Amino acid sequence: MSTAAVREVESPSATPRALIVSLFGLYARDLGGWLSVATIVRLMADLGVDEQATRSAVFRLKKRGWLDAEKEGRTAGYRASPEALAILAEGDERIFGRRRATADDGWLLVVFSVPESERDKRHRLRTTLARLGLGTVGPGTWVAPGHLDEAVLGALDRGGLRQFTDVFRADHLSPAPPRDTIAAWWDLEALQTTYADYLRRFSAVADHEPDEPDGPRAFADYVPAVTAWRRLPYLDPGLPLEALPEDWIGVRAEALFARFRERLAAPAAAHVRAVVRG
Numbered sequence: 001m002s003t004a005a006v007r008e009v010e011s012p013s014a015t016p017r018a019l020i021v022s023l024f025g026l027y028a029r030d031l032g033g034w035l036s037v038a039t040i041v042r043l044m045a046d047l048g049v050d051e052q053a054t055r056s057a058v059f060r061l062k063k064r065g066w067l068d069a070e071k072e073g074r075t076a077g078y079r080a081s082p083e084a085l086a087i088l089a090e091g092d093e094r095i096f097g098r099r100r101a102t103a104d105d106g107w108l109l110v111v112f113s114v115p116e117s118e119r120d121k122r123h124r125l126r127t128t129l130a131r132l133g134l135g136t137v138g139p140g141t142w143v144a145p146g147h148l149d150e151a152v153l154g155a156l157d158r159g160g161l162r163q164f165t166d167v168f169r170a171d172h173l174s175p176a177p178p179r180d181t182i183a184a185w186w187d188l189e190a191l192q193t194t195y196a197d198y199l200r201r202f203s204a205v206a207d208h209e210p211d212e213p214d215g216p217r218a219f220a221d222y223v224p225a226v227t228a229w230r231r232l233p234y235l236d237p238g239l240p241l242e243a244l245p246e247d248w249i250g251v252r253a254e255a256l257f258a259r260f261r262e263r264l265a266a267p268a269a270a271h272v273r274a275v276v277r278g
Helices: 003-008 016-026 037-046 051-063 082-096 116-131 146-158 178-185 188-207 215-229 249-277
Strands: 034-036 067-072 075-080 107-112 135-138 141-145 165-170
Touching: 016 037, 016 051, 016 082, 016 215, 016 249, 034 037, 034 067, 037 051, 037 075, 037 215, 037 249, 051 067, 051 075, 075 082, 082 146, 107 116, 107 146, 116 146, 135 178, 141 146, 146 165, 188 215, 188 249, 215 249
Parallel strands: none
Antiparallel strands: 034 075, 067 075, 107 141, 107 165, 135 141
């Protein structure tokens, strides 16, 4: 099973597959790694997904190498595959441990050259670097905030792509203002639109939260918020604020996500544990 195939199902949207990925990322690993089919169906029902759609999504995740079928006694269930677990662990750092770069972090430059005889590797390289949120300086030259060095190098190593790259730490010495340069490397307008969509959707959810949400309500609000958020720390890989437009919308979106996590993560997890215990 290729990493690309596993990545294909990780694109976070409100699809049943994406929600199931969130269930395994947020909860299954802390509960022994395994969830019964009945538990998955019940939790997905709490998220508004019917049993048929859930079973179909589970089947597709299994077919794509994301889930491995496994029984405990006579009870059917699933674990995230080893490759999926590695991707989830990488996501933990980016999603929950992410930070904004500063000027002191410098930049990471990735230059690649792939022979024509292995042009499939060229596509895999571009896909990997784009997924990690790198910007494009020019053909074959990609850039990221310097603090992402371990994430970038680790992804290149896991994909067997390191041999086609040269990776450098760099300082930006161009006379152009940093905001002009960043706008040339990343599509900031598209990124602003994505942040605005997140704020528009989930600010309404936050505004209607009770002061003390119960477990099922917290779970139903929190999991979609995390699922929708998952791609944003990759599209915006912690770009330094001094190089972004003033009053960067991403700061407000980050604050909203932090609010969800602070208020809803614990009661949502308690609800999952209660469902697992039956």
